[in-house]
Amino acid sequence: MKKSKSEIIFNVCNILFMIFLCFVTIYPFLNQLAISFNDGMDSTMGGITIFPRKFTLENYKGVLTNPSLKGALTISVLRVVIATVLSLLVTYAAAYGLTRKGLPFRRGLTLLLMIPSYISAGVIPIYLMLRTYHLINSFWVYILPGLFLFYNMIIIRSFLQSIPDSLEESAKLDGANDIQIMFKIAMPLSLPVLATVALWVSVQNWNDWTTTLMYVTDKNLYPLQYLMMRLIKESETAQEMALQITMNKGLDEVSQPTSQSITAATLMITTIPIILVYPFLQKYFVTGVTLGAVKE
Amino acid sequence: MEKYAKRIRQKTAFAEVKRFRYAYIMILPAVVLTLMFSYFPLAGIIIAFKNFNFETVLSDPNIIKAIINSEWVGLGNFIQVFRQPQMLDAIKNTLIYGFTNLVIGFPFPIILALLFNELNNLKFKKVVQTVSYMPHFLSWISVIGLCYSFLAAEGPINDLLVKLFGTDFQYSDPLMDSKYFLPIIFTTNIWKNVGWSSVVFLASIAGIDQTLYEAADVDGCGKFRRVINITIPCISETIIIVFIMSAGQLVNTNFEQVYGFQNVFTQEKTEVINTLVYRQGIENGEYGLATAFGLAQGIANIALVLGANALSKRLSGSSIW
Structure with missing residues (x-):
């Protein structure tokens, strides 16, 4: 097919635009990465592009040996692991139960589970409720309220509807009950959708800091994202931490990390796990979105 | 019996x-x-x-x-909400931010999806898409951290401005001035979400019957007319549904984003309903008042979704229910 001149011009402009888009998206990261590896005092002069000017590992060493940051990292990891495992179990079991053929009250139960995705009580009633449950300043406030998500259940459900049920029927004839069949037969077949939902849930949990802002004041329960929010929003917090690190290390004034370099290193520690796993998992994320869009 | x-x-x-x-x-x-x-x-x-x-x-x-x-106290809390100038400002800001994101921001992902669709090199297309989806998976606070560092006096933007205008250029950080709050909210929102929001439109474009394009080719239809006459009409239903969903979010400002960007210099003039509910309720303990404020917002929210849905049903026959 012959291409007209205007089409060629358009294609070239389109490709240039895409390159620009990539540049605009990636450059802030590379810049921040460079700052995180650059000597703190040197960075204050500006002019850092995507390469560190005075390479150092002090920022990372300082951050990773800081007790409050280490604690926050532990909380974040624990939270992601526990929430993901429990959430998968609860959501998968509900989806599996609801797809049993001929289940009485299926519509009513689905509706009961669906309504909250449209109507929420609001921040304050939820806060008061968590107080009555004694979940304020408890680790479980990170886990329990978001354990069951209707949207994730829909995604699992549409996957389950696509598995043939002849396998399950033969297991039933052998005398296995629904719970045994779910663990032994259905779950191994559902690995792709389980991976998708596990990723959604873990990214959401890793990224969340508003739960802490609203419901947690105990410093020992701060996750990494919340600590980073404090570093970014409150320059005193960042300066205090930079000072702490300098004192602990016994560094001289010339090579001490600044609040800026500490924040940069923390930011990289919180975002790099996502950036590293993301390209491999993108496929699953996209399937999840399009599946949900079709089903709703 | x-x-x-x-x-x-x-x-x-x-x-x-x-x-x-x-x-x-x-x-x-x-x-x-x-x-x-x-x-x-x-x-x-x-x-x-x-x-x-x-x-x-x-x-x-x-x-x-x-x-x-x-x-x-009956409707006392609600009356009080509409008497406080601070709350009225928050309502105004919520509407301004919501409208800007909805009306100006809405076409961006559609245009991006159309542009993605015109890329002929599949490998290049995949790389660009992967890169453009990425910011969506970061937390808002990471994006805000990047933005603070980027716009700081020692950051790349100032470096660029100094290069363009010389060293005596007076730079002041736009994040410290409430005047720039709306453009920053708008731009970072696009930066973070435009790629990801285009996914649903791309999926819709992928579902278009290819014979339509073949027929257009036979008729000697150019590339631009194909987009206008085939692609856009074919994805119009998706566009309408996404628009209805976004209209429902009009009064529901992103708390993480606004709270995250606020600082001592800008906070007073940039409060929205969500942030004020948090400050009045959780920080100041005015539970009844904050709940009334949040409830008013929630009702407006539902009314908007229903309204947008009814409107689109009337205009085009598509609805989310």
């Missing part, structure tokens, strides 16, 4: 439920969690009509009892 039939029906219904007992056991945790964390707090909305604040809670540590015993 009648009685007998009824008993049989009851018996079979019971047997049915019993047959599915394991399925019910599996659904049970989800139901319990939903009741505990989504339905039960709905009852707490009544404090919007009561005089209920941190003092009430202090006087009676049993919150349920405290709520029941507290004094009714």
